[in-house]
Amino acid sequence: MAATNSDELRGDWDPSEPGTMADYPAAHAQLRATAPVAWSEKWGGFFTLMRYADVAQASRDPEIFTATKMTVIPSSPRKGLPRLPLQKDPPESERYRKALNPFFKENRIRAMDPALTALADRLIAALDPAAADFSGGFVEPFTQGALGLLIGLDETEALEVGRLSHLYVHAVQGEDLPTAGDLSRQVDAFAVALVDDRIASPRDPKADIVSGLIANPPEDGAFTPEELAGMVRLMLIGGHVVPRNFLCSIAWHMASHPDHLALLRARPEVEKPLIEEFLRFYSSNQALVRVTTKETEIGGARIPEGCPVALNFLSANRDEAVFENPMEFLPERKPNRHLAFGIGPHMCLGLALAKLQARILLSVLLRAPGLSIVGTPKWARWTEYGVTSLTLDLRARA
Ligand code: HEM
Numbered sequence: 001m002a003a004t005n006s007d008e009l010r011g012d013w014d015p016s017e018p019g020t021m022a023d024y025p026a027a028h029a030q031l032r033a034t035a036p037v038a039w040s041e042k043w044g045g046f047f048t049l050m051r052y053a054d055v056a057q058a059s060r061d062p063e064i065f066t067a068t069k070m071t072v073i074p075s076s077p078r079k080g081l082p083r084l085p086l087q088k089d090p091p092e093s094e095r096y097r098k099a100l101n102p103f104f105k106e107n108r109i110r111a112m113d114p115a116l117t118a119l120a121d122r123l124i125a126a127l128d129p130a131a132a133d134f135s136g137g138f139v140e141p142f143t144q145g146a147l148g149l150l151i152g153l154d155e156t157e158a159l160e161v162g163r164l165s166h167l168y169v170h171a172v173q174g175e176d177l178p179t180a181g182d183l184s185r186q187v188d189a190f191a192v193a194l195v196d197d198r199i200a201s202p203r204d205p206k207a208d209i210v211s212g213l214i215a216n217p218p219e220d221g222a223f224t225p226e227e228l229a230g231m232v233r234l235m236l237i238g239g240h241v242v243p244r245n246f247l248c249s250i251a252w253h254m255a256s257h258p259d260h261l262a263l264l265r266a267r268p269e270v271e272k273p274l275i276e277e278f279l280r281f282y283s284s285n286q287a288l289v290r291v292t293t294k295e296t297e298i299g300g301a302r303i304p305e306g307c308p309v310a311l312n313f314l315s316a317n318r319d320e321a322v323f324e325n326p327m328e329f330l331p332e333r334k335p336n337r338h339l340a341f342g343i344g345p346h347m348c349l350g351l352a353l354a355k356l357q358a359r360i361l362l363s364v365l366l367r368a369p370g371l372s373i374v375g376t377p378k379w380a381r382w383t384e385y386g387v388t389s390l391t392l393d394l395r396a397r398a
Contacts, residue, residue, distance in 0.1 A: 012038040013048070015382035016175070024286065024385060025327065028315035037301035043074040046308035047301070048287065052319035052339065054299040055311045058290060059344040062089040065290035065309060067346060072383055073289045073308055074177065080188040084230035086238075090345045096231055099218050100349055103150065103209050109352040112149050113360070119145045120360050124368075129394040131374050135248050136389075138364075140166060143243045146357055150350075151235060152208030153194075160190060165240045172241075173381060173388060184237075191232040195225050209235075235350075242285045243354055245386035247361050248377075249282035252387040253329070254362075255371045260331055265366055274331045275358045280338035281329050283314040286385040288342070313339045314385050369396035 012035040013020060013027060020027040031038045031050045038048045049055045058065040066089050082088070085096035102108070123138045132138070144165065148158035164187050171179040198210040205215035210228055217223065223231075254261045264270050287310040294305045303309060317338045318326040341348035348354070365371060371392060378389035 011041040013040055014042050015040065015048075016042060021379075021381050024314060024382075025318050028312065028318060029320075029327070032315060032319060037299040037303070044308075046073050046289070046310055047303055048310040048312050048315075049299060050312050050315040050319075051299055052316040052322045055313065055316040055339060056343050058298060058309060059311055059339075059342055059346070062290075062345055064293055064296050066293050067093075067290055069291035070289050070308055073310060075289075080185060081191060081226065081233045082230040083234040083238075084227060086234055086346055087230075093345055095218055095220060096227070097345075097349065099213055099216070099223070100209075100231060103212065104349045104352060106352045109150075109356055112146070112353075113356060115149060116142070116146055116356065117360055117363075120364050124364050124394075127394065129369075132392045132394050134251055134390045134392045135244070135387075139244050139247045139251070139361075139390075142361075143240050143247065143357065146243070146353060147235065147239045150209070150239065150353060151232065152203060152211070157190075157194065161187075161236055161240075164190065165237065168237065169241055169244070169388070173378075173384075175381075187236055188229070188233060191229040191236060192225070194232055195228045198228075199225065239350055239353075241384065243350075243357055245284035245380045245384050245388050246278070246282060246354060247357060248388060248390045249284065249386035250278050250358060250361055251365060251371075251392065252373065252377055252390055253278065253282070254365050255373045255392060257329075258371075260329075261365065261371065263331055264362065270331055271359065271362060273333060273336065275355055275362075276336045276338065277329060277331055277333050278358065279340035279354075280317045280323070280333070280336055282386040283317050283338070283340040284380070284384055284386040285340070285342075286314040287312045287383045310383075311342075313342065368394045370394055372397075 013031055028050055036050045037054065038050055040046055040048065049058055067087055068089055071083065071086055085093035120142055123141055127133065127137050141162065144158055144162040147161065153161060164183055168180060168183040168187065171183055195210055198208065198214065202214060203211045205212040210232060213223055213228055264274060289308050289310050292303050292305055292307050292309060296303050317340060320326050341351045371394065374391040374393050377387045380386055380388040
C-alpha cells in the first residue's frame, strides 16, 4: 500500500529482508503494482520511488529533492569529507562537474584503452583456469587499475586504494557499518593526503586530475584543498564498487547464457546494444537518496518535508510502463532509455569509462577457451545490485 498520510504509514517493504534480497527485481515488480512510492521502516524510515517516471521527475527536481542532506541509506555513521559534486545541488554542483568534465570526456577515456586491455590480458593470464577468482583476481584489480589511470594514481597509491576499497566492499556487504565508517574515514584521509601531495609536487595536469584541477582553476575561484579532496573521495569509492558489480554481472550472465556469447561472436555489432541491456538489467547502483525540502506529492503519494526518498534506478529500469517485456534480457533491445547512470544534474560522469571496461571484459570473455560458473556466486545487497563474487572455470569444455 502506498502511504498517503504519515499517521497511516506502515512498512511496504524492507530492502534487507532475505526474501527481497534473493530477488530484488521480483520484489520491485510487486511494489510497482501495489506501492510504487514504497515506505520502509528501516534505517529511520524512508520512501522509495519504484516507477521510472517518478525516479526521473525527482532526479530532475533538486529544489524539492535535495542531494545536500543524504545520498545513501543507511548513511554511514560519520561526518567526513563532502562527496562532490554528488552532495551539492545546482548551481553549486556545476562548479565541480564543469571542472571534472574534461577528465571524463570520451577521447581521454578512449586513450586509456591500450593500457587497460594490456592490464586485462595480464590479469586473465595469471588466473587459475580451473577455478578463476574472477571477482577478486580480475575484476577488482581491473577496476582499480582503471580508476588509477583516470585519477592519475601511481602504483603505491593504487595499491592502497585497492586495499581500502576491498575492505570497504566487504564491510558494506556484511552490513558492518562501524567498520565501513572507519574505512570511510581512512579513504577520506587518503584523499586529503593525495591532495596535499599534488599541491606540494604538481604532476602532469592532463594525466593527473588533482594537478589539472589546480592548474586550471574555475572562473569563480580556485578549489580549496577540502573541495579537491571531496571530488577525489567520491571517485575513489563510486568509481570502483559499482563497476565491480557491473562487470561481475556481465561475466556471470555470459557464463550462464552461452547463446548470448555466441551471438556476440557471430555479430560483433551487437556489442553496443548488449552493453546498454547489461546496464538496464543489472543496474548495479540500485538506488541513491534525496531528502524533501518541503511537503510534496509524487506518484500519487504525499511525502512530508525532510523525508529521505530513494530513487530506485533498478526498479525504474524494469518498469513495464516504459520497457516492453522488462523482465526479459534482450541483447538488441531498442529503444533502451535506461536510468542506470541516473538522469538530471547528477547523471554519472564515469559512464564512458564504465562502457570501456565492459567492452574490454567482453573481448576477454570471447577469447576464453571456456566459460562456466564454479560454485555459487554472491549477489550484492541494497543499495547495490548484481553479482559481487564470482568463480569461473575458463578451460575448454571436453
Ligand atoms: C556501471 C558502472 C556505473 C554505474 C551504474 C554508475 C551509476 C551512477 C549513478 C546512478 C550516479 C548518480 C546519479 C544521481 O545521483 O542522480 C552516478 C554518479 C556518479 N558517478 Fe557513476 N556509475 C558507474 C561508474 C562510474 C565510474 C567508473 C566512475 C568514475 C569515477 C563514476 C563516477 C561518478 C561520479 C563522479 C558521479 C557523481 C556525479 C554528480 O554528482 O554530478 N561512475 N553514477
